[in-house]
Amino acid sequence: MSQPVAIIAGASSGIGAAAARTLGKNGYRVVVAARREERLADLASQIREGGGEALPIQTDLAQVEQIQQMVEKTIQTFGRIDVLVNSAGSARHVWFDEHSLISDIQIQIQSNLTGAIQLTRAVLPWMLTEDRGHIIHISSISSWVGVPTYSIYSASKFGLRGFLESLRRELRGSGVTVSEIYPSAVDTEFAQHVDVHWKTPQILPKWMLLSSQDVADQILRVIQKKKKTAIMPGYMGLVIWANAHFPGIVSWLLSKAFYRKEGKRVAWLKADE
Numbered sequence: 001m002s003q004p005v006a007i008i009a010g011a012s013s014g015i016g017a018a019a020a021r022t023l024g025k026n027g028y029r030v031v032v033a034a035r036r037e038e039r040l041a042d043l044a045s046q047i048r049e050g051g052g053e054a055l056p057i058q059t060d061l062a063q064v065e066q067i068q069q070m071v072e073k074t075i076q077t078f079g080r081i082d083v084l085v086n087s088a089g090s091a092r093h094v095w096f097d098e099h100s101l102i103s104d105i106q107i108q109i110q111s112n113l114t115g116a117i118q119l120t121r122a123v124l125p126w127m128l129t130e131d132r133g134h135i136i137h138i139s140s141i142s143s144w145v146g147v148p149t150y151s152i153y154s155a156s157k158f159g160l161r162g163f164l165e166s167l168r169r170e171l172r173g174s175g176v177t178v179s180e181i182y183p184s185a186v187d188t189e190f191a192q193h194v195d196v197h198w199k200t201p202q203i204l205p206k207w208m209l210l211s212s213q214d215v216a217d218q219i220l221r222v223i224q225k226k227k228k229t230a231i232m233p234g235y236m237g238l239v240i241w242a243n244a245h246f247p248g249i250v251s252w253l254l255s256k257a258f259y260r261k262e263g264k265r266v267a268w269l270k271a272d273e
């Protein structure tokens with residue numbers, strides 16, 4: 001019972017799966033949550049084979065009751081929640097006027113923003129009663145810099161940052177820590193769901209790409225050091241700074257990278273040519 005417990009939402013792939021493995025190896029009993037049940041079962045088996053303890057719970061963050069049930073099951077099974085890592089999210093790479101109402105807009109807002117808020121709301125009462133706990137959300141550089149063709153993604157991540165900043169201030173003086181990690185491009189299957197014609201590794205120089213393990217290691221550091229925020233890689237802080245102070249220059253640079261081309265829906269650098 002004394003072993004800490006972490007809920008990882010969005011654990012069926014990418015950063016969430018890496019975080020679950022990493023926390024599983026570092027003494028956490030992990031609850032792995034997402035929609036794809038088989039993936040969660042495989043991940044839980046891997047964690048158990050490595051000597052850890054894992055409980056898969058199928059959860060759709062668009063369904064508030066499912067979030068609540070997942071949190072209740074965690075407390076029933078393990079009797080505590082020490083850490084929430086929310087790595088669930090999705091994006092679409094579409095010019096705003098070409099968005100479809102449901103698939104492009106609602107799904108992103110639900111998975112990136114309202115799902116994140118409901119998940120936080122579900123674990124917080126327990127953490128406040130215990131006066132301890134750590135809530136970590138995986139956000140994005142897009143929560144600081146609006147990028148063409150990612151308008152809804154940026155809107156959801158900007159919204160998440162506003163929510164977490166307010167919450168952090170509300171919880172000041174309590175034992176609950178709220179953290180946010182802002183990665184730039186990470187080599188996961190995210191790009192496939194984004195519906196792009198290219199994969200991140202092909203478009204960005206390799207040295208710029210993060211791996212899911214890089215982010216999982218950062219999550220562990222954030223927990224151990226109770227860090228409030230982490231920009232990944234650190235030099236992306238310059239981009240955030242430049243966007244705040246010289247938005248015109250950033251807009252001009254982005255217009256060179258994102259542009260419409262006749263006969264093609266989206267063009268991005270030379271990848272579509």
Ligand SMILES: NC(=O)c1ccc[n+]([C@@H]2O[C@H](COP(=O)([O-])OP(=O)(O)OC[C@H]3O[C@@H](n4cnc5c(N)ncnc54)[C@H](OP(=O)(O)O)[C@@H]3O)[C@@H](O)[C@H]2O)c1
Nearest residue numbers: 010012013014015034035036061088089140185186188190
């Ligand atoms: N990859 C990047 O370049 C990058 C860069 C910056 C930030 N991020 C952020 O990092 C986080 C993780 O992304 P990733 O790169 O690891 O992508 P990924 O491999 O596609 O993982 C996304 C996870 O979110 C889950 N998810 C999506 N919608 C959900 C819903 N309605 N309910 C429950 N789970 C849901 C997916 O699981 P199911 O489909 O099984 O439900 C999956 O486990 C996201 O928040 C993303 O915005 C990614």
